[in-house]
Amino acid sequence: MHSMIAALTQLLEQALLQQIHDRYGVSYERLSFSVPPRIELGELALPVAFDLARKVKRAPAEIARELAQEAARIPGVWKVEVAGGGYLNFRLDRLGLTLKLADSIDRKLHGLVTGAASSGKVIVEHTNINPNKAAHIGHLRNAVLGDSFVRCLRFLGHEVEVQNYLDNTGVQVADVVVGLEQMERLTLRQVAALEGKFDYYCWDVYARVADFYRQTEANQQHRSRTLQAIEAGNNPTAELAEHVAMRIARAHLATMARINVHYDLLPRESEILHLHFWEKAFELLKARGAIYFVEDGKNRGCWVMKTGERPECEEEAARQELEDDEKIIVRSDGTVTYVGKDIAYQLWKFGLLGLDFFYRPFDSGAGGEVWVTTTERTQGLETPHFGAGRRVYNVIDSRQAYLQSIVLQGLRALGFEEEACNSVHFSYEMVALTPACAMELGFELSEEDSKRTFVLVAGRKGLGVKADDLLDTLLEKALQEVKTRHDLSGEDANAIARVIAVGALRYFMLRFARNTVIAFDFKEALNFEGETGPYVQYAIVRANNIFRKLEEAGENGRFHWRDVEQQSLRAFLAENDDIWELIYQAARLPDVVRQVAQTLELSQVGKFAFHLAQKFNLFYHNYHILSEADASRKKNLLLVVDIVRRQLEKSLELLGCEVPQKM
């Protein structure tokens, strides 16, 4: 799938490459177009004449003029001009592009051109919250990035499978189980009877376990013992762990459903173990010599993988370094680390393990169809085919870059070079708190910390903003705003407030580049003005109001873009650069999304929507549409509004935001 604009650019490139070759005998691989500083100068610019000038020893402006003459005949091109001493500026056929775009929008393509087939299933793994406590704002960033990325890939025509991996047998779940069993002295039955928000309850338990471990050596030993019991299964501790993990997982799904995030499959770590995924991977790794057993030294009794690029470390002097370059895959107590299990999981994702899970639908209580892995086949149940992806994206914060590289090293060691290349660590920075925010939450900071620009969220300390709390606060604020403007029933007001709150939250999480640390601040996150989701929503609501009024005005008020008079529209577009710019920007949506698929910078979609909304608001201010006396001009204006609102709506949809009826 490529876009209208990309298709046109390609056509232009082909024609020019041919022309340059014929005329000057120079062969380029490709031409790199840029964007002129102002729309009046055109939509595409090409500085190739500067380079040609050196090669054929002639003036760049002269060469540019020669190229311009023929290029003007390319279909879709309106005019070609020479500027800036040798730039070729291309001005596109405004009417043609506008009509094409309107038609494309009607067919729900929004500027895309159907073309190349999808290149196989893409698996996106995101969210992956340890199921041992409530989700916090850092998890929201992960889920919003992942979910929006999935929406973009689907828009581009990819088949996408969304997986939310549940680390239900890991250390973090074990810690909470220790807290419940040893600290709180609760049985499974008692835990199951606990009322209220269980994820919040566990948040506090988890925060206190660290202290519990510090108290005595015996307390500390509960961790390893519990972890082993969980891995072994068939014992009360394992059952409690199962209860905790799945109950928390449900809570996470409910939280994510609030912000329009859903999944296809919940692969569980316990199945990786019980279905012997890990054993199989372990055998493969051993057979290939990718990991080895350590007899001596600090890593004694562990199976490790060598990291770093010095396989032949020499003599005793290097012994220390060698140990530093060993990543433990199997601990000395026989349990497997996360990385080990992740290698097995990654192999399965590509269909390389020769094993598969069993599946059953998962009742998340949060709507949407989601499946979970199980250890046994369910009789008579037809299950979708999961896994066996062609390309895999793991949305994981940048602190895990090292672990991710080890997983890839594992794949490579097993000879799966191509799959390693198709494994992408979708890395992003964490959400931290401003010191002011941490203090607002009631945390005492050291003098050192209070001087920092941000402090890290720390689940172990219970320091963080819970996702549901943030959402509740946003909802409340949005509701206030709605109520000051409209007299609505509670239900209607709530529905609108929810859409606005989610729009604000998701936009906020996507505003920043991936590798920017978000220093969370309530004032900023709760803002509904300026560069925010509600700003974009408001622009669309305004546009929708125009059409609503039009319909209210009667049958003659109905509008369809095919009703525009082409001659009138042609002149209108030629005369008004500001309007043409609005449409051209709107047409760029698929180009932005294609770029996002490569750079993984979702913020670009947000920026696109915001800038387009800004331009629209200016247009809205400058042009009166409903009161326009000239009928054909009015239709032209309506066409502009229609195109822009539909592209804006689509870009919000890609960001997982909806549009309220009114606001």
Place this chain on the structure above:
RNA sequence: GCGCCUGUAGCUCAGCUGGACUAGAGCGUCGGUCUCCGGAACCGAAGGUCGCAGGUUCGAACCCUGCCAGGCGUACCA
């Protein structure tokens, strides 16, 4: 120590593979726009030696080197 990332307006951030210019937004500040399709909006002003110093290039916020400052990682946590 080593590895990765970051340093742009008072604050929070953009700036695509180096390119047309006066380096852009939002917030905040100050001043305007309500007989209008809703002001969650629009317009204007003030505010920057793009951390510092070299280098490459016709051209550098962007590429290279060094330095300074900060963050993260380098766990038998993930």
